[in-house]
Amino acid sequence: MKTDKQMKIKTKIILLLSVILLSLIFLYSGFIYYASASYSFEDFYKRLEIRAITTAKIQLENRQDLNAIKEVKQEYLEKLPREEIIILPATSGDSLRKAADRLNVPLEYMQEINSRGTANLRKQNIFYSGIRYTTSGKNYLVIVSAENYYHTHHIVYLRNLLISSLVIAMVLVLVISFWFSRKIIQPLQDITIKMEDISSENLQMRLNVSSHEDELRTLASTFNGMLDRLEAAFETQKNFVSNASHELNTPLTSIIGEADVILSKPRTILEYQEAIMTILEEAEKLSKKTKALLFLAQTGYNGKVQKFDKVRIDQLILDVKETVDKIYPNNKIVLDFSFLPENPEKLKVKGNEQLLHLALSNVIMNACKYSNNNTVKVSLGASSQQIVIVVKDLGIGIPADEIKFIYDPYFRASNTNTYEGYGIGLPITRNVVNMHSGEIIVSSVLNQGVTVEIKLPIGNYSL
Amino acid sequence: MKTILIPTDFTIESLNTVKGAFKRDSQEKVNLILLYAIGMSDSITDLLFFSKEKFIASQQSGKFAEAFQILQNTYDSQINSFRVELFSGYTQNAFANFLEANQVDEVFIPKDYTLKLQHKRSFNPLPFLKKCKLPKTEISWNEGPFVHEKDHVSELFLVSNHA
Incomplete structure (x- = not known):
């Protein structure tokens, strides 16, 4: 949990995006590999079956058109690697077991051919396809075995291709998610950098508000609104100081001046009265001004909600x-x-x-x-x-x-x-x-x- | 209730005629017609797709509209209705017909102000207004020597001395 909290959004986005994309790619590759392999098996069993049928026809039947079939077999059915064809009379019991031992296949397989008419078997790279062939009242089992060249070569090639493309995709996915996370995070980082620049000295600075109506725009304009209020509050105080310093100075100067003059030598009562009257007038002005300025200095927030x-x-x-x-x-x-x-x-x-x-x-x-x-x-x-x-x-x-x-x-x-x-x-x-x-x-x-x-x-x- | 006609060129300064007119006759309710004189286009396609409302809207700036709204708000109880009419005739008779069609009772004319003809086909309707047979009132105003508020809404506030 601790690492999860410390993780930056950027890293999170990269990880999440990579995992999703990679698992998708992996799933697709696996599906393609599986589908191709099973198709290649099926295709090979069919080849073997054709060979079994043609061979059975040539060997077991005695007809006029056999030459034509022979010709077709020689012309078009190339010899598969390690191709072997075995024809044996369909019996049961011991002779079947013997044949199975000789062929090095399980007995159940032989029985399956016999009972269902056709059956396939795979032992590593060697594929077996057997049929039950009936001619002139007799049953024969024809079993063709060969090494699956397509499986050993093509499927392996496909597997390597998928693995290498997976590696390339992984690199691409990482680059894309890095770029993507940057693109998403960039405006946030911009806001952060800009906000760091703003202090009480330059409160007039504002964030750039983008033209798109999105969440980031709302964020930026909310910040700007906050800055507006902050700036107004700050400036109001400064305004008071600025106004007070020169508006209050003038009456104070005249009060001090008046008092200085009147005290410089003894005067008559009338003169004192006049001077004090002037001082009173100035002091009243001062009091009014102070009140007005203090009134203006209230920011309108009063520590409460605006x-x-x-x-x-x-x-x-x-x-x-x-x-x-x-x-x-x-x-x-x-x-x-x-x-x-x-x-x-x-x-x-x-x-x-x-x-x-x-x-x-x-x-x-x-x-x-x-x-x-x-x-x-x-x-x-x-x-x-x-x-x-x-x-x-x-x-x-x-x-x-x-x-x-x-x-x-x-x-x-x-x-x-x-x-x-x-x-x-x-x-x-x-x-x-x-x-x-x-x-x-x-x-x-x-x-x-x-x-x-x-x-x-x-x-x-x-x- | 009477109908009054006031020429305009869609500048804020020209609205002073309107202001003067309302200051002058205070009580009666009026139907206000602003007159804008403009020759019609010769192009048939222009005429085919001509819309008076759109044309009038395209000629006046937002500031003019705002300044006029201020006037409207100020003399709200006196203005019964308000519209802008285009006049595109070239003879005094055509103008007389125009006045009759719009049932105008009185015209107000700016005394010293010359309308600014911004559109290339607009023309000055003042000679027609001055020669028409309806009661006429001339309005004059002094635009102060400081005119840096030109074309701001504030221009409306700063003219004084209606004679």
């Missing part, structure tokens, strides 16, 4: 605006609901609200950040299959040749040096959108702004 429920997108957009308002208090977000569908069913998607909130707030916060709090237009519409959210800013844009890299984690466009950030916002958004089987399209012209189009499939919830 929860997909109905989410109303118009409500989501309003919630996101509230969150963004806390982090960027000076934003100019314009919500455009002029394309809002009349039927509210068309506004519901099946999704995780937390994740969608994070995804959308990333896009809108990016729009605010890279347009220096210029106008950001958020529009919403629904076609028959999809909900379309469009976020358009008038910011610095993305250089055309860099737009293909925007989903790579840690990639930052060359014109973003003056803005703080780590380049993890869009990858998260893309992941979340992918998880909801949606689509994200980013188009941009440098220095004129970016338009992000997010499409999510409608959840088909009735009211």
